[in-house]
Amino acid sequence: MSTTTVAHHEEHSDHPTGIMRWLTTTNHKDIGTMYLTFSLIMFLVGGSMILGIRAELFKPGLQLMNPDFFNQLIGVHALIMIFAALMPAATGFANWMIPLQIGAPDMALPRLNNWGFWLLPPSAILLTLPFTLALFGIGDGALATGWTFYPPLSVQGGIGVDFAIFAVHLLGISSVMGSINIIVTLFNMRAPGMTLMKMPMFAWGWLITAFLLVATIPVLAGAVTMLLTDRHFGTHFFDAAGGGDPIMFQHLFWFFGHPEVYILLLPVWGFIPQILQTFSRKPMYGYKAQVYSLWAIGALAVVVWAHHFFTAGMPVPALLYFMYSTMAISLPLAVLFFCWIKTMWKGSMTFETPMLFAVGWIILFGIGGLTGLVLADVAADAQYHNSYFVVAHFHYTLFAGGIMGIMAGVYYWLPKMTGHMYNEKLGKLHFWLTAISFNVTFIPQFFVGLAGMPRRIPDYALQFAEFNMISTIGAFILGLSQLLFVYNIISCARGGQKATDKVWEGAEGLEWTLPSPPPYHSFNEQPVIK
């Protein structure tokens, strides 16, 4: 990919200033910044909640909270981390980087973009408000069903369930709007000469994510709406006595829920290869193979949902189908792993913070993938189901595979976005603390899970005490190390060593042809790709 013309307009400040700039902005960079900031704040909120959980689990017995509050913290932690931390972070990167990477002046639908963001803060308030209301004696706290809303518990639950249902509606509308915007941008706004098969990998990852979102978020919205009418309007979608079926909710939920896993990961699979390529100083290996693998995973994602509830009871042919189709996902994923490793192979590698995160990500996400393969085995799953083994597995995929990937992206693009270099020493320290304490937190959970400790229970048998103590210590180090991350981002935004346009020696792509930080309006005349 080579660029012949790059034109920018000079900075013109025709936009409002102060708070009105942020409320009314339709600029993709402003909206991207708001998404990323919101995501960072909610990451800290969701993280503090889980530290409460880990503190309770430090010792067997009940010390700090009653089981009801424990359940509320668990469910809201998951919803916040998934919908308010990981998804907005990916959308923030999409807003910032997709127009820059494909040479577009802005996102295709700027007003929709503004609306999409401003639905997020109200839904975060809806999710957490029941905690505060309970302090004043209104209701009995937040959603206590876990993030999966399984009936009949969610039909019987208090007002926290209603708040969470409306929060999910808003979050769903927001991410559907974001997805429509990204699909339209990628199809209509690419620079002349940039064919689909010349798109940066990040754009590909997001295109498939956006398709998954528009296809599956409405199913979740439908399912929680049925839950709402079951709760308040006398319908019996999930009420066995009225002819409904609670298992049907599990099918509807996971029809969304499994693609959701890939919705969280596909954007990361997009930009990690770009980071690997930058710091290996050689072209990305197997571009086409990666694109086709992303498509294959996107397609398989919507036909494997029932492996989340093998133990709910299914005919043997259905069990076999869901087992084999789930395991089949590991084939395209193995192609991706191969391409990532081959991209680094014999490259002249350097290990700046983004690269450390990217390489650590490959290893830890690999562990997440392999333990998932074990869970996909119907026979083995009966033992692992609902145990801490599952908790450890999905944190390897979603914390290591999701959040640590996002961190790699933050360090990679932060100098481009702010125009300053972050503190490299602190960045590296942040990586090592995160990677080590993450493993200290979650490796013990594999062991207690195998030994039979169930998830979502505030108390446990004495034999699990040592492992839980180690896990809690790891979790607190992990949580506190994120303060370094926050400090590094803030100080980088406020000043520091000036970043060059290209920032990284081996960086490739249109975003690196613009100054750091890029002007408020960029690519008003689109570059031509040969």
Place this chain on the structure above:
Amino acid sequence: MAEHHSTEQKAANKKLAIKVLYVVIGSLLFAFALVPLYDVLCSITGLNGKTDNTAATLAKAKVDASRMVTVQFVSAVMPGLGWNFYPKQTSVTLHPGQVETVLFVAKNTTSETVSGQAVPSVTPGKASTHLKKIECFCFVNQALKSGETKEMPLRFFISPDLPKDVKELTLSYSFFKAPGK
């Protein structure tokens, strides 16, 4: 800002956005269509042990005297319903095609009249479509006065088409408080 897109560009963007919106609406409709689809799929395949909850007619079903099948009965009362509920006999052994009547006993231990609805489930799932009920207390809501005890009959037969490898099946009834009663 919006004025950076030309008019044609804006029109094209709007057109594509509306097309994607159709996909969104389509998948919302799909979610609701899954409700009847799921029901149909369950009764055809016997997924979840769902049995046909309408009266079967005794169509010249030939008695297959060459084999015996054991039917076990399990009962449960769901929270919110103050009843005792149990089968009078834990199991019967019969030939496929042979009609049998068994009794279930329910007692209302509360101080008011309560209606309940029994929901059946058959294990293994592949046998569930072969359990044919001629008469069952589960077809309609059952109302019990305070302290009332009722013996409720179930008249059924096992279809002779039952797969040969099924020698034992379990019929489970869960009594729920009837909604809205």
